[in-house]
Amino acid sequence: MAKVLEGLYYSESHEYVKVEGNIGYVGITDYAQHALGNVVYVDMPDVDDEVTAGEEFGAVESVKAASDLISPVSGVVVEVNEALEDEPELINADAYENWIIKVELSDAGELDNLMDAKTYSEFCKE
C-alpha cells in the first residue's frame, strides 16, 4: 500500500508539494516511485530556472522508462537535491524525504488546484 502523508498537496501526475512558508518542496509520491520501479537517473532543472504549474520540468528514469516530471506549482527553483545525482535510488528508499526541487512559490493560490492526502489516497485506488 502506497504511503500518503498528511499535510502535503498532490497532483494527478503523482507529484507532491510540501509547503513551508513561501517555499515548496516538490517530489514524486510513494505511489509513483513504486509504479516506476528502480530509479536510476533524475533529470533536474538548474537553480534559478522557472517552473510552471502543469508543465514539465525534468524527468525521473527507472530501468525501463523515462517519466516526465510535471510541476504542481509555479515559481523559481531555489535548490535542487544534489544527493540524487549520485544516488537516484534514494527516491525508492523514501520519496517524501527525498524531494527533487525546492521552489519559491509565485502563486500560493495554485495549491487550491491540488489534492489533499485523503483525496489523493482515493485517487490512487481508482
Add this chain to the structure above:
Amino acid sequence: MENKRTCLYDKHVALGALISPFGGFDMPIQYTNIVDEHQAVRQACGVFDVSHMGEVLIQGKDAERYVNHIFTNDVRNMPVGKILYGMMCYEHGGVVDDLLVYKKGEDSFFLVINASNIDKDWAWIQQQAAGFDVVLEHQSDQYGELAIQGPEAERVMEEVLGLACSELTFYTFKEIGKVIVSRTGYTGEDGFEVYADGAYINECWDKLMASGRCKPCGLGCRDTLRFEVGLPLYGDELSEDITPIMAGLGIFVKLDKDEFIGKEALAKQKAEGAPKKLVGIELADKAIPRHGYTVLKDGQQVGEVTTGYHTISTDKSVCMALVDASCAALGTELEIQIRKKTFPGTVCKKKFYEKHYKK
C-alpha cells in the same frame, strides 16, 4: 481486441506481477523489481514464462529445401537435434522476423518465432510454400514455453525438474516424449528452454517456485539482459527496414547458398557496404538514451537509438543505435538528444557485458 493470456497467467497474477501487453499477450513485466530479477539470472537462476513465442512445424519431402528458401542461415548438413538462429527476409533484404530453427528429423523442422510477428509470419510462411512439397502446421496454441536461465540453470533443470540436460551443448535440443528441451536463451547466460503443453509447463513452474532455487523473472529484465550482451530484438534492432547486414548479423546470412528470399539484396548490400549500421554508444553522463531518440554528429541528425539503458551489470548509460555508416567507426564522437539537452557519447562495441555460455 482482447489480449491473449499464457497458460501461467493466473500464477503471475497470484504472485503480484506487474502485467502489461506485449506482442498481443498480457505478460508479466516484473514480479519484484527488474534489478533483482536481472541479478538473479546473472548470478544464480531465473525462470521466464515465454509461452507467448510462436511455433511452426514444417514437414515433408521438400522441408529442408523450403526452410532454406525462407531462412538466411543454412540448414543443409545440419544434424538432427541441432538449432540454428537466423532471419526470414523480404526480397529487399528487410526482416520479416528473426527465429530459431530446430531440426527434429530429416524432413521435419520446428520454427520458433516472435510473439508480435506470429500472424504476419504464419501468413508469410504459407505464401512462400507454393511449389514445395511440405506440410505446414501452426502450433503456437499447443505449446507453452519456459526459459530457465543462469549459471545454476543446469542443476535446477536436473535436480528440480528431473530433466537430464548436462549432455546438451549450446544450441542443441532433445525431445522427451512431447517435451522439447534446448540449451538456448536470450540472456547471455547458460540456460535452457522447455516447450510443452500447458499442463506440463504449469507442473514445472510449480516445482520451480516450490524449490526456492529459481526466481520468477519478467519481460522487463529479459530486455535488460539481452541488451547488455548485444542481442537484437525484432522491432528495435531488426525490422522491415533494418537488414541483418545493417544490424551486424551477417554471419547468420549464408550468401554461399544457391538461393533464399532476400539473397540478392543482401549480397549487394554486403558488397557495397550498408548505408546504415548498428553500433553501440557509451555516454559519459548518466542520462539514459531511449528507443527513438535522435543521434547527432556536429549538430546534424545521423541516426536513432534502437535500445538504451543504464546497464544493471556495468552501471553505464549505453545504447544501440542505427547510424550512418560514416559515423559507425569505433571511437567516433557523437551526441544524443535526450529531452531538451544533447549529451556526448562515443561509438563502442555493441556487447556491453560478456556472455557466459556453456559451449
